[in-house]
Amino acid sequence: MSSVNRETPPAAGGRAGMKKDLPEHFQAYRHVWVFIELERGEVHPVSFELLGEGRKLADKLGVQLAGVVLGPPGEASWYAVAQAFAYGADLVYIVETPLLADYRNEPFTRAMTDLVNQYKPEILLLGATMRGRDLAGSVATTLLTGLTADCTQLDVDPDGSLAATRPTFGGSLLCTIYTLNCRPQMATVRPRVMAMPPRMDKPVGKVVQHKLSMLEDEIVTKVLGFLPDTQSVKANLAYADVVVAGGLGLGGAENLQVVTKLARALGAEYGCSRPLVQKGWMPAERQIGQTGKTIRPKLYIAAGISGAIQHRVGIEGADLIVAINTDANAPIFDFAHIGIATDAIRFLPALTEAFTRRLSPHNRDKLAS
Amino acid sequence: MHIVVCIKQVPDSAQIRVHPVTNTIMRQGVPTIINPYDLFALEAALTLRDIDGGEVTVLTMGPPMAEDALRKALTYGADRAVLLTDRFFAGSDTLATSFALAQAIGKIGETFGPPDIVFTGKQTIDGDTAQVGPGIAKRLDFLQLTYVARIASLDLDAREIKVERRAEGGMQMLKSKLPCLITMLEGVNVIRRGSLHDALRAARSQIVKWSAGEAGIEDLGKCGLRGSPTVVKRVFAPSSRAEKAVQIDTADKALRDLADELIAAIFARQPALEHELAFEGGSGQGA
Numbered sequence: 001m002s003s004v005n006r007e008t009p010p011a012a013g014g015r016a017g018m019k020k021d022l023p024e025h026f027q028a029y030r031h032v033w034v035f036i037e038l039e040r041g042e043v044h045p046v047s048f049e050l051l052g053e054g055r056k057l058a059d060k061l062g063v064q065l066a067g068v069v070l071g072p073p074g075e076a077s078w079y080a081v082a083q084a085f086a087y088g089a090d091l092v093y094i095v096e097t098p099l100l101a102d103y104r105n106e107p108f109t110r111a112m113t114d115l116v117n118q119y120k121p122e123i124l125l126l127g128a129t130m131r132g133r134d135l136a137g138s139v140a141t142t143l144l145t146g147l148t149a150d151c152t153q154l155d156v157d158p159d160g161s162l163a164a165t166r167p168t169f170g171g172s173l174l175c176t177i178y179t180l181n182c183r184p185q186m187a188t189v190r191p192r193v194m195a196m197p198p199r200m201d202k203p204v205g206k207v208v209q210h211k212l213s214m215l216e217d218e219i220v221t222k223v224l225g226f227l228p229d230t231q232s233v234k235a236n237l238a239y240a241d242v243v244v245a246g247g248l249g250l251g252g253a254e255n256l257q258v259v260t261k262l263a264r265a266l267g268a269e270y271g272c273s274r275p276l277v278q279k280g281w282m283p284a285e286r287q288i289g290q291t292g293k294t295i296r297p298k299l300y301i302a303a304g305i306s307g308a309i310q311h312r313v314g315i316e317g318a319d320l321i322v323a324i325n326t327d328a329n330a331p332i333f334d335f336a337h338i339g340i341a342t343d344a345i346r347f348l349p350a351l352t353e354a355f356t357r358r359l360s361p362h363n364r365d366k367l368a369s
Numbered sequence: 370m371h372i373v374v375c376i377k378q379v380p381d382s383a384q385i386r387v388h389p390v391t392n393t394i395m396r397q398g399v400p401t402i403i404n405p406y407d408l409f410a411l412e413a414a415l416t417l418r419d420i421d422g423g424e425v426t427v428l429t430m431g432p433p434m435a436e437d438a439l440r441k442a443l444t445y446g447a448d449r450a451v452l453l454t455d456r457f458f459a460g461s462d463t464l465a466t467s468f469a470l471a472q473a474i475g476k477i478g479e480t481f482g483p484p485d486i487v488f489t490g491k492q493t494i495d496g497d498t499a500q501v502g503p504g505i506a507k508r509l510d511f512l513q514l515t516y517v518a519r520i521a522s523l524d525l526d527a528r529e530i531k532v533e534r535r536a537e538g539g540m541q542m543l544k545s546k547l548p549c550l551i552t553m554l555e556g557v558n559v560i561r562r563g564s565l566h567d568a569l570r571a572a573r574s575q576i577v578k579w580s581a582g583e584a585g586i587e588d589l590g591k592c593g594l595r596g597s598p599t600v601v602k603r604v605f606a607p608s609s610r611a612e613k614a615v616q617i618d619t620a621d622k623a624l625r626d627l628a629d630e631l632i633a634a635i636f637a638r639q640p641a642l643e644h645e646l647a648f649e650g651g652s653g654q655g656a
Binding site: 037039040044102103104105106109129130131133134136137138140141142144145146147148149150163167168169173174175176177178179180181182220221222223224225226227228229241242266267277278283284290291298299319320321322323328332333334335336337338339340341342346347350351353354355358359363 | 405462463464467494495496497498499500501502503504506507508512513514515516531533535536537538539540541542543544545546555556597598599600601602603604605606607613614615616617619624625627628629631632634635638639642643645646647
């Protein structure tokens, strides 16, 4: 479910000029917050990407950047605190209690909304992960404020309001969305959409500790267990350096092996465009594009992918895009860097062999000398 | 048991084309479908009904033509369909949408019996926000279970439900209570074909149509543009890359030579990459 009529451009101008003054009680809302996503002792990289963006917004606004850590008492949460400072936070709010050891909507929503109501940020950014989306939707509805999902660009206007830009129409157009008369202005950003900022190695600064206004007995949902993904399911597409992907041009599921074999030769991750997931040839977690993963590899090889807008949105951050497609007029050649108009099914095995030769120990020694 | 499934009629994005010259979307004649993610929610609901009995009501908010999506849902086996349609809803963002749908679910509860579970898809393919499900849960004060891959058990007497929820890095096993709102993960089931009986029933069925007032919504200020804290200020086309791809000429070349030429072109642009690939291997797991 989603917004209705939101995607009608002519209507968009309707309220554009109607920017009212922010109601009095929202004037006190200041500073930029980033939700630091703590996952089994690790901080999700999207939190660092958001701190990088948050830093720019805070500097433009002349305000502080704060991290929000919600987690169990002890080492893991304080590790997240230190990481938040290292990536640019000026201060960190922390709620630490065993009740926040595993993600559950009820206590996390309560912790976040209590913090917002007490300390009043003007901007709150979350990763568009499953956890971030679950939390952001509840928090925004509880606070009755605006939330813009999957932003690809964040900026502040001269008047200080957040300009959140996101793809619309399946990525063929972009729209810039404002939250007019409510605070905080909330936005989510998908992993890898923003560049990883350099680590600043700032020491731990001011930490504000806050208590959770909830007892375990008040939380209905209980966690019975957690089954970690096996290595084979854990596709790390979003953060891979080299990605090989296949599209409908491969003709059939039996030809996917030309993609996976090339990926193996390169130690790369493999993925696909949306139609392949819809046909059941590859699982959804391998889908690259607007409704799948956003990737930023150093090298992306697209085999038999025509380059629909929906796919393009997910790969534009790649350093080098190589496209192989029989149709010389395929849209993918409009945004790839190197193109070969040939049949990927026949060409990829040759490419795999050539890469293997080039990267063989024999050649490697030459490379080293 | 009473289950409400929220669906949305969306343009079939597979058939949307971008105008090659103006770079604008060509929507004319694009067929509409039920948001594909919603079908996983509908199938999960129908499966529960088949096991535990009860009724499945499908609900959508949209223009009058959204009736097509509801009728389609009836052919799959839903028992009742409600269309929430009113010009006051135009321009709703996710907050206003969740308000209207939650109000309608309240009215459905009064009229046809209170729902035990509300289902939605995990997101839509046109808005992609994944915000309306959580929004409805919060508005109704229902427990929120998102990205559910499997309903492990449902105990109607104890009002208890156990689900497997997809999370980063693994599957969370959760125990919760009814009433709850579930957003269903994609790919976890396959929508049934629907029987001939259902098809005939769908064709004859009267679809319940409610305006804002008929759905019991008194505060129209919470609907549509007026009820939406967010506003779209600009819509624009993404800037396209200035230069097109450098095409490697394929004429009269052996595949092997072509492959070598491509690799040379890749490493010419990314000199550090060859060293990384040769010595560190990649981080991936091509199989």
